[in-house]
Amino acid sequence: MKRLLIVHHTPSPHTHEMFEAVLSGATDPEIEGVEVVRRPALTVSATDMLEADGYLLGTPANLGYMSGAMKHAFDVCYYPCLDTTRGRPFGVFLHGNEGAEGAERGIDSITTGLGWIKAADTVVVSGKPTKDDLEACWNLGATVAAQLMV
Numbered sequence: 083m084k085r086l087l088i089v090h091h092t093p094s095p096h097t098h099e100m101f102e103a104v105l106s107g108a109t110d111p112e113i114e115g116v117e118v119v120r121r122p123a124l125t126v127s128a129t130d131m132l133e134a135d136g137y138l139l140g141t142p143a144n145l146g147y148m149s150g151a152m153k154h155a156f157d158v159c160y161y162p163c164l165d166t167t168r169g170r171p172f173g174v175f176l177h178g179n180e181g182a183e184g185a186e187r188g189i190d191s192i193t194t195g196l197g198w199i200k201a202a203d204t205v206v207v208s209g210k211p212t213k214d215d216l217e218a219c220w221n222l223g224a225t226v227a228a229q230l231m232v
């Protein structure tokens with residue numbers, strides 16, 4: 083059984099709606115052989131990261147960057163994961179009301195350092211997620227989970 087880890091900091095209703103849609107896509111019954119594990123970014127451990135085969139990362143944009151919680155997750159896990167997790171697929175969902183470019187750039191830079199492979203385009207939503215936004219989140223979850231099917 084492969085494991086997909088969702089690391090998320092989703093404190094607001096809008097960001098949480100995105101998380102629920104991503105989770106729903108990742109756990110679609112048509113995707114077999116993939117266990118989905120979720121961890122709030124402030125609680126994730128290096129062991130959680132090492133035991134996963136792929137990742138979904140969700141955060142608001144705060145002050146031009148990813149949330150401090152998501153940065154904390156990388157701070158804790160970066161060096162233990164370096165080399166060991168190279169080549170694993172991942173996807174990202176971001177919520178921001180004033181431009182999430184800095185958050186996206188930061189995550190792209192760190193995941194490039196880790197050698198992870200982006201399995202789907204990053205989903206960025208501003209304001210209340212629309213039906214299309216939530217569908218994009220669902221597709222993101224399903225796409226990354228499907229990558230892990232053997």
Ligand SMILES: Cc1cc2nc3c(=O)[nH]c(=O)nc-3n(C[C@H](O)[C@H](O)[C@H](O)COP(=O)(O)O)c2cc1C
Pocket residue numbers: 094095096097142143144145146147177178179180181182209210
């Ligand atoms: C201190 C603070 C800084 C923020 N900085 C940014 C930012 O740099 N870029 C952005 O797009 N949104 C920014 N936001 C908006 C948050 O991303 C937004 O509040 C969050 O995604 C939740 O969305 P909601 O407030 O619509 O529920 C900021 C919010 C706060 C409270």
